[in-house]
Amino acid sequence: MMPASHDQSPSLAVNGGPGRAGAFGRWLGMASLLAGLVLTVPPVTVPAPAMAAASRVSSQVERVARGQYLFDAAGCFGCHTDEVHGGQRLAGGRALDTPFGTFYPPNITPDPIYGIGNWSNAAFIRALRHGVRADGSSLFPAFPYTSYTLMDDGDILDLKAYLMTQKPVAQPNRPHELKDPFGWRVLMPAWNLMYLEVGPLDTNPHQSAQWNRGQYLVRALGHCGECHTRRDWAGGLDQRQMLAGNPGGNGGAGAPNLTPEVETGLGKWSEADLLLLLEIGLKPDGDVVGGSMAEVVRNTTSMLTLADRKAMVAYLRSLPPMVFPHVEPHR
Ligand code: HEC
Ligand code: HEC
Secondary structure (H helix, E strand, C coil): CCCHHHHCCHHHHHHCCCCHHHHHHHHHHHHHHHHHHHHHCCCCCCHHHHHHHHHHHHHHHHHHHHHHHHHHHCCHHHHHECHHHCCCCCCECCCEEECCEEECCCCCCCCCCCCCCCCCHHHHHHHHHHCECCCCCECCCCCCHHHHCCCCHHHHHHHHHHHCCCCCCCCCCCCCEECCCCCCHHHHHHHHHHHCCCCCCCCCCCCCHHHHHHHHHHHHHCCCHHHHECECCCCCECHHHCCCEECCCCCCCCECCCCCCCCCCCCCCCHHHHHHHHHHCECCCCCECCHHHHHHHHHCHHHCCHHHHHHHHHHHHCCCCCCCCCCCCCC
């Protein structure tokens, strides 16, 4: 039992003596005490939920901002927006001509019917990590999930958070026009068994943080190898020739060797040369990059921080030099 003296708060004394009135008074007293607490010391009691909500909001804002940076670093915009025909942002893509036929990248706006608005986080991770759609069917590697698989889950979810802030567009997808058997989705699980090395990318403990960041930017986000690596007849990347150039790529015009080999690669390029190319597309000979690389510079590498461009360059310059038949630059 509480001693009587403790029962007597100042407000109780004001509100009367024992009996029903006393009980009511005690109740009132408690209530006003509580109210007093609430009114006089809000920072300690009430605001906890409000503060949690505020930090949720700010962490959501940060998540979307990180997602936007990843979106640029991964170059999602270009394929999924039909810029040439004035298509709406991310509502479905430009025609991608490949040796296997023409792909039309789908609507990835938050529209619940035509876009990916109804996709769960798990479904989105599965698409990037395993090349599988929300309905369980396989995606074609014209969507470079073979590189995005190397992203980590946190980054994939930040990217999704950003996509969900984009304008929903109710625009149906255009079917691909592919040659048999390349349009057969049922073959893709077998293709994945042959070619897909499921991520995420491991950190290499023998290399610096900068090198690891560069590897992540080049291999996972920037998917540089998708163009700069030779493919076999089935469209699989030749891992032994990673980044050593692809004479048949880019509609036959070729993508050059990015390894530091002196004659056919980037062996004569200084760090500053490479940084300038990634920032503004200028080559050491005064020419500017053309073709699909111009777009990569505009939408991707120029949007990165200088530290990230330096990390990419450090990684590229550390690659084992590989000779490759000289690739005529695209005009
Ligand atoms: C090189 C072009 C290209 C790039 C870059 C690209 N995509 Fe795609 N994406 C495609 C194509 C093509 C498909 C359709 C593949 C198919 O039909 O199997 C696709 C499909 C998708 C799908 C499945 C949608 C559905 O309805 O099935 C998602 C999700 C997606 N992409 C998200 C992204 C994100 C996020 C990025 C950036 C990290 C990105 N894409 C970058 C070409 C691209
Ligand atoms: C969509 C295909 C594509 C992607 C993705 C791509 N590139 Fe390229 N890249 C090209 C093509 C094509 C050229 C040749 C352009 C030219 O010479 O006008 C090129 C040229 C270059 C050059 C100039 C090399 C030289 O010898 O002239 C560098 C450096 C380069 N790319 C780095 C990168 C890096 C780093 C990435 C990843 C962030 C990347 N590329 C992603 C297609 C691509």
